[in-house]
Amino acid sequence: KQEVTQIPAALSVPEGENLVLNCSFTDSAIYNLQWFRQDPGKGLTSLLLIQSSQREQTSGRLNASLDKSSGRSTLYIAASQPGDSATYLCAVRGYGNKLVFGAGTILRVKS
Amino acid sequence: EPEVTQTPSHQVTQMGQEVILRCVPISNHLYFYWYRQILGQKVEFLVSFYNNEISEKSEIFDDQFSVERPDGSNFTLKIRSTKLEDSAMYFCASSPGQVFSYEQYFGPGTRLTVT
Numbered sequence: 001k002q003e004v005t006q007i008p009a010a011l012s013v014p015e016g017e018n019l020v021l022n023c024s025f026t027d028s029a030i031y032n033l034q035w036f037r038q039d040p041g042k043g044l045t046s047l048l049l050i051q052s053s054q055r056e057q058t059s060g061r062l063n064a065s066l067d068k069s070s071g072r073s074t075l076y077i078a079a080s081q082p083g084d085s086a087t088y089l090c091a092v093r094g095y096g097n098k099l100v101f102g103a104g105t106i107l108r109v110k111s
Numbered sequence: 112e113p114e115v116t117q118t119p120s121h122q123v124t125q126m127g128q129e130v131i132l133r134c135v136p137i138s139n140h141l142y143f144y145w146y147r148q149i150l151g152q153k154v155e156f157l158v159s160f161y162n163n164e165i166s167e168k169s170e171i172f173d174d175q176f177s178v179e180r181p182d183g184s185n186f187t188l189k190i191r192s193t194k195l196e197d198s199a200m201y202f203c204a205s206s207p208g209q210v211f212s213y214e215q216y217f218g219p220g221t222r223l224t225v226t
Contacts, residue, residue, distance in 0.1 A: 013215060034214065043202060043219035086174045089154065097142065097197070098156035 002027045006102035013080055014110050016070045021075040023090030028071050034099065035064050035075050036089040044089065050073070063074055080109045113137045115218035117203050123224045124193055127194045132188045132221045134203030144204040144215060147171075154202065160186065188211065194226045 003026045013019055023033070032051050036044040043048040048057045048064040049071065056065040065077040077084060087106050115137045124130050136143050145157040158168040160178050177189045186205075190197055200220045205211040 032214075036217075041200075041222075044217040046214055046216060049214045091154070093215075097144065097159035097161075098169070099154075100156070101148075101154040103153050 001096055002092060002100045004090060004092055004100050004102035005056070005090075006088075006105050008105060009103065010106040010108075010109040010111065015080060015082060015107075017080050019080055019107070020077065021088050021090075021107070022104055023073040023075070025071045025073075025092045025100075027094060028068050030068065030092045030094050032093050033064075033066055033073050034093070035062075035090045036091065037043075038087045038089055038104065040087075051081075062109050077107075080107075081111045082109050084109050115203055115205055117201075117221050119221060121220065121222045121224070123226065126195060126225055127192050129189065129191050130193055130223065132190075132201050132223070134186045134188075134218055135141055135184050135185055136203065136205030137207075137216055138184070139207065140164075140205035140216075141208050142166075142206045142213075143178075143180070144206075145188045146204065147199040147200065147219075148203045148220075149196075149199045157188075176191040190223075193223075195225050198225045199225055 003025050007022045032048050035047045050057045050066045061078040066073045085108050087104040089104045090102045093099050118133045143160045146154050154176045156169050159166045160174045179187050200222050202220045203218040204215045206215045
């Protein structure tokens with residue numbers, strides 16, 4: 001059974017810092033991995049999708065990497081801003097249709 | 112940009128009542144999903160739906176739950192005889208097709224409160 005773990009559970013940084021969020025998964029047989037952002041009480045906004053054959057994806061200040069063999073992904077946020085404050089969720093898609101989610105990292109960027 | 116929509120945004124119901132949560136997936140998408148998130152817990156998969164039938168379901172998705180695509184645009188989740196533990200945020204999602212590499216797009220969610 002796939003398990004997804006995210007570290008750290010919470011992170012507080014001053015504005016302008018670069019930061020890394022970590023995601024690990026137990027079963028490396030995945031089709032893809034998605035990173036989401038969730039604001040309090042709100043829905044899930046997809047940030048990046050990495051296919052199993054890819055090593056990384058970039059969107060603006062966000063860069064996500066994937067090491068499928070070791071069961072790890074990182075989300076790098078450059079030059080963080082207060083508007084980046086949210087919960088960041090990692091989810092993997094294995095055989096079948098479902099996404100398996102981690103518990104998330106709560107990010108607070110202080111101005 | 113096309114998006115998944117859900118109604119209502121918040122539903123309050125009494126224990127034992129039936130509720131129907133509604134979703135309008137992105138128009139040319141073929142796969143539809145329901146997930147839920149109990150407060151403070153992980154997002155959990157409930158069910159996926161393709162070609163007018165369930166393609167996968169979790170252990171949570173028991174006889175209390177059912178899904179339907181009543182017309183060409185809506186996708187519904189029905190919960191019969193709600194329990195207190197059904198209180199959660201319910202998310203609908205859709206993806207373009209059967210290829211597993213496709214991204215899933217999520218709606219804003221319906222917060223269900225069972226009293």
